[in-house]
Amino acid sequence: MIPLDQPGLTTKxxxxxxxxxxxxxxxxxxxxxxxxxxxxxxAPWTTLGQAHDAIVxxxxxxxPPRPAAPGRYCTVSAAGFA
Numbered sequence: 001m002i003p004l005d006q007p008g009l010t011t012k013x014x015x016x017x018x019x020x021x022x023x024x025x026x027x028x029x030x031x032x033x034x035x036x037x038x039x040x041x042x043a044p045w046t047t048l049g050q051a052h053d054a055i056v057x058x059x060x061x062x063x064p065p066r067p068a069a070p071g072r073y074c075t076v077s078a079a080g081f082a
Contacts, residue, residue, distance in 0.1 A: 019058055024051035 008017030
């Protein structure tokens with residue numbers, strides 16, 4: 001994975017980077033195409049808002065974990081989180 005604090009990976013033919021708001025129209029064009037989406041588990045997108053939501057979700061998923069608030073902690077037991 002590309003760390004969030006890195007600009008991405010760029011070669012002569014490829015640029016890998018985190019999506020941003022300017023990518024929303026291109027994402028809608030791709031994910032809104034019924035032919036492209038015919039084998040996906042969800043219907044094609046129909047609004048630009050769906051593209052923006054996906055960008056925000058990608059950024060949230062890639063965000064570093066936030067430290068626990070002072071005085072708060074999480075313990076792990078054999079049964080799971082406590």
